Amino acid sequence: MKILFVHQNFPGQYRELLQWIVAQGGHEVVFLTQRRDVRQVKGARIVHYLPHHRPAEGAYAATKYWEECCGNGLGAAFAAQKLEAEGFRPDIVVGHVGWGELTFFKEIWPDVPILGFFEYYFLARGGSVGFDPEFPASPHAPFLMHARNAVNFANIQTVDLGLSPTLFQRDTFPESFHPKIYVKHDGIRTDRLRPDPKASVPLNRLGRAVTREDEIFTYMARNMEPTRGFHKFMRALPHILDARPNARALIIGGNEVSYGKASDARGGYRAEMEREVGDRLDWDRVHFLGKVPFAAYQQIIQVSRCHVYLTVPFVLSWSCMESMAMGATIVASDTAPVREVITHGETGLLVDFHDHEALARQVIEVLARPGDVAHLGPAARRHIVETYDFETVCLPEHIRRMNGLVPKARRIALPGA
Template sequence: MNVLFVHNNFPAQFQQLARFLSQQPGVTVAAVGAQNSRAQKGVRLVKYSLTDVDVSASHPFARRFDLECHRAEQVLYALTTLASSGFVPEVIVAHPGWGETLPLRAVFPKARLIVYCEFFYGTNDRDIGFDSEFPAIGVDGHVALQMKNAATLLALSECDAGLAPTQWQRSTFPRLHQDRISVLHEGIDTAAIKPSQNASFRLPSGRVLSAKNEVVTFVARNLEPLRGYHVFMRALPRLMAERPNAEILIIGGHGTSYGAPPPAGKTWQSIYLEEVSARIDMRRVHLAGHLPYQDYLRALQISSAHVYLTYPFVLSWSLLEAMSAGCLVIGSDTAPVREIINAENGILVPFFDTDQLSKRLIEALAHRERFNGIRTAARQTILDQYDLARTCLPALVAFVRGGETPSELPRFLARAG
């Protein structure tokens, strides 16, 4: 069987699935991705280049789609290279978010096309309009937002099946398409991401923190409002005043992954740090930036309380990884998080309620042993529902093969084992 993955940042969400398939006898795996894609052993990667494209002459509503068409053209060239070498996929797994799916049917019309359904943009019960601190997007903004779905809608009209990582993310898609979208998470490597009482984390200053310290962790790819960075920072003055030994470990970059960019010359990280800096002990606030993966895991393992906040948007892997590491998660009471966190395996607080957040953090630090049961339940949730080796990966492989469904997983596991 020939399998093709298409993702501008390959391997991304397809990392474990592509790796596993490439190791199976009789399976050949290839991938198409942009220049920042990473090679993976056993996977033939064909990269494409998208040079600076001027879309200013296009109508503002159409500029994103124009850019996606330019990207699709480059993907078309990459697909042609694969086809000319004799590689013809029986299955294609592709992310539709950047226009890369547009030429797939034209080049490989007989392939089974699976579209990764990560998120469908909209103005109701999602990230747009959720936070009144930021300006509304207006009518023009609403139209432009809907246009962001154009390539995804075209992909959905042509695909054989869709794949979403969570029930809530599936629910963002039009009802017309939801019946063809299965919910299968990529999975968490629970063997590698697990609790450790012996873990330690070295700060840039050289000081070492461990689980004996009071450590509050916050993780986001980039520190920005969509992931609740502003709410978290505003909870620090009360928290740090009442817990004079608390250490605040913040992991993430100062760029913008989602949502509106900050004012020119500033970062969201600096804006909200400056807002509270005069009221907190900056010696106990550690901005770690982006970390090597093992250092990131050590940070989770020493965490006394882990804060995960998000608008109604794509759920971060970091939440599930924190639970797998046995963290006490204090999360935002927003739809994506409620799907994972309940009263038994974590703590939910209203997204904007900084007083409630600081209060729960203070309780967590003052009475750590009281919350051990929640930590254990968090880990068990991941073991039961999101374990990579036992649940998610076998189900994904069955789904890609097409001959077996997730409901037949026990039979698949028996044969595989």
């Protein structure tokens, strides 16, 4: 099969699928992306494209996002034309619709099927916008959110088939979209992400490595921001450390903003929260680790006695499922995307996102009586293995859907099929 992957931030959601297809051999794979810092992948060709246009800083707010996505779409389309001129015509295009990159591909290849990733429909109500009263929505939010969905509306017509990784994400889209979108997660490598009772994490400040024998609790987000409940975690932190004098917090994440409004404060939301709760913290037991390599992240979760995952109603983080695969005891926000993967008392513990004191009480209880919740980590792992494992659950469905769009002679064979 000749496959063209399209994602402005290589590899995006296609990391495992790309690696698996390349490893099979016999397929011609091209990946179109804006990233220029990507090394070539053995068995695939990485092609860079530039947006054809970028909106001005002061562009009209209601159409600025569409303008940006059109620039991405035309840049990607012109790159596709160049690939065609060089002799590459894909059997299928697989890509993310959210940045407009797929919008014009049918103008290049009318008969080439497109499988589009529908990640999120911008909601003015019922989603991330306005969920936290501390960050009220602008009066213009309903109009701006609906305007941003022009990209989704254009692309549901462009694609031959869509996919969403979770039911929550699929259900943010209008019902008219649903018949064209199948639901299947990208997949979790549960064969690689496992509990490890021998894991250890060196802490320079402590002068030794911490292990499962230590009272470690963890928080992780790509960036420390309100969308991922960082402010709630920080407000719970003094209560947890006061109640558990031997506990240490290991915090993973950058100081930028991935989702939502950036902080107006110098130093971002971390600086804001340090000023708010800093005089009530034992800083010797708070470890901000920044963004860490994947192997280090695994070890941090593997030594954690309690892992905290918080999110507003938005796209669920891979880290939540990955932590479950590693057998973590998770205290998470009782929000819709989390409830899809965690059942309270069975595979984790859920607390009100808005109640940082309830969060603190639950974490303290886990740290104080780990034996009472010892069943949660193994049950969480079993659930991820049975429902979200990449090789045995998710991959077969994605390949079946791709194969359904191309002639039989060009299809990908699954092992054992």
